[in-house]
Amino acid sequence: MGISMNRLIVENRKFHTLQEMFSVSNNFQVIAGPCSVESEEQIYTVAEKVKSLDLAFFRGGAYKPRTSPYEFQGMGKEGLILLKQIKEKYNLITVSEIIDIRNIEIMIDHVDIIQVGSRNMTNFSLLSELGTINTPVLLKRGLMSTIDEFVYAAEYIAMGGNENIVMCERGIRTFDSATRNTLDLACVAIIKERTSLPVIVDLSHSLGRKDIIVQMAKASRACGADGIMAETHNCPEKALSDSRQQLSFDELEKLVLAIRA
Ligand code: PEP
């Protein structure tokens, strides 16, 4: 495929792998940014805020796996172009989801980390193909996947040679509807024990609510997670996807301060 190694740059330091980055910076990382890239204005406003809080990572979906085909499907390539602009302007490490194996090349060209969403954790041909590239992969746990299956999914990627993987617990489906999914923090501790991969917790998709996010961020840190993901929007109530769970700027700031305290 002719792909060159993506470098992760934080405060002028270059890291070649996510593992290196998480361990050298020895920091609990916060991946913030909107559920979906919606417009130039939105993405720049959110990136400005994320940068002002000294966060290193920025997320934003350009291709959205939506339950209903009638809902906003993402800006596609235009969204990726905006993410590339953000990455260059603010020196943020960008994360965006791939939903189609045919988009690997374009993802590599536009973002630093390729996210495999929950719905694609068992898309083995996609996982294998991502194993043949050097770009870091953020692998989310499947909606209904066991911890063993989650580790096997990472092995599909690693088998091809790409061991630059960060594991992401994002909650699983259970009978309980108090949260959007059931956050399984034991998964974090187990993955940390079984692998040497960084593990993060996606608090937005696991909880689907904001009122307990600070407590669960602290719990994530306490059980050994290397970071969290928290969807953030300049105007959450007007968001085109996941409006209820996205943090406002004030809420993100409170979360970051609480973690640093
Ligand atoms: C996302 O992070 O935008 C997303 C769709 O998450 P998940 O795959 O965990 O549902």
Ligand code: MN
């Ligand atoms: Mn979302």
